[in-house]
Amino acid sequence: MKEFEYLKPDSIKKTISILSQYGERVQLLNGGTDLIVEMRDKIIQPEYLVDIKAIPQLNRITYNKQDGLNIGATVTLNEISNSKVVQTHYPILVKACKTVGSYQVRNRATLVGNICNASPAADTAPPLLVLEAKVNITGPTGEKIVPINQFFTGVKKNILKKGEIVTSITIPPIKEKWVGVYLKQGRKKEVDLATVGVAVVCIRDEVRIALGAVAPVPVRAFKTEELLKGKTIDESLLEKAGRSALTEVSPISDIRSSQEYREEIIKVLVRRAILQAKGGHIL
Amino acid sequence: MKHKIRFTINREVKEIEVEPNKTLLKMLREDLDLIGAKEGCGAGECGACTVLVDNKPVNSCLMLAVEADGKKIITIEGLSDGINLDLLQKSFIKHNALQCGYCTPGMIISARALLDRNNNPSEEDIKEALAGNLCRCTGYQRVIDAVLDAAGKGGGK
DSSP, X not given: OOOOEEEOXXXXXXXXXXXXXXXXXXXXXXXXXXXXXXXXXXXXXXSEEEEOTTOGGGSOEEEXXXXXXXXXXXXXXXXXXXXXXXXXXXXXXXXXXXXXXXXXXXXXXXXXXXXXXXXXXXXXXXXHHHTTOEEEEEETTEEEEEEGGGTEEETTXXXXXXXXXXXXXXXXXXXXXXXXXXXXXXXXXXXXXXXXXXEEEEETTEEEEEEESSSSSOEEOHHHHHHHTTOOOOHHHHHHHHHHHHXXXXXXXXXXXXXXXXXXXXXXXXXXXXXXXXXXXXX | OOEEEEEEETTEEEEEEEOTTOBHHHIIIIISOOOSSOOSSSSSXXXXXXXXXXXXXXXXXXXXXXXXXXXXXXXXXXTSOSSSOOHHHHHHHHTTOXXXXXXXXXXXXXXXXXXXXXXXXXXXXXXXXXXXXXXXSSOSHHHHHHHHHHTTSOTTO
């Protein structure tokens, strides 16, 4: 690992001023489970590393009925899985967090880091997309809130500009009764990246669908959702939904899977996730 | 520039100066001569470097030494009291839950953390907790038996 200067500011303000000052030469350190591997492999070689784990307000999970759930930037995936409020109100998020890496990795890795890293296969992205999460960003010019489906801009790319950091993610409350499902297909059950990930949320007659690892960015399948809206789910509609979802993504062949296999699995998982969310059986 | 850090290692307070680009694993092995934790993959896949940081198992290859400032670290060397082995260490020996032994320190640390948070784990709980610890010798069954036995569940019958 190349030498660098390690900085550990205790406020968001100081962090932003460091990020603005050093520009391309600085890298932000959160859980480090992606970053340290990339630094070890010399894929990135920052001159300055800013550790944000000493900033107290970034390490909180808060929940209330009006504003929903807020998860700070440095909250780890295991802290989320172990949180009673998340378990009670957003079990789909617990499921997704538990599928990332190993237990050891989840003690370091964070939800915000998973999103900022912007891997197309990020397990937490499809659930956040169907939960219509908001990304809270602070930068040199102030704060802004960006819907999660506008946050990803390409493979490992996001909309953050120089000097900006994600301080937390907010999941707005869903007033009505709803069910969420996240299904992940990997080569093995544990410690693997998703070959395909599908999240579905059903709220009355509304069905929300998002897919991971099948396009340059995690994708919300709006057209397929439109197709399903207000309809009674039956076998032929499920089949249509699978085929429709396929038209909204662009899977590739890579080390984990061929394009053809991904296409098949997308159809299977979309159908299965909708059925599960609707309380049906896997046909 | 070196950073002065202060932490607890196997119940002993230490203060040392480290380069920021040194991982926790390297510091443990090279500066503190604690060579139980191993580097397998160096990328958080194999778990051979697992140590407890504030009672939580983490991959010490994915953590910088400077990040250990103020933390409480336990390595495999710190599990026994110097005379008596930890229950899990005894159970691994009893069940022959190792062959080459390279993964064993990480395995036992992960298993210790599991039993500390759940003293009645199912086989599924054990598989989940140890999923990040690869072993290329045992085929895992003896490891699972050893952990079940240590949890008082008569692993391996």
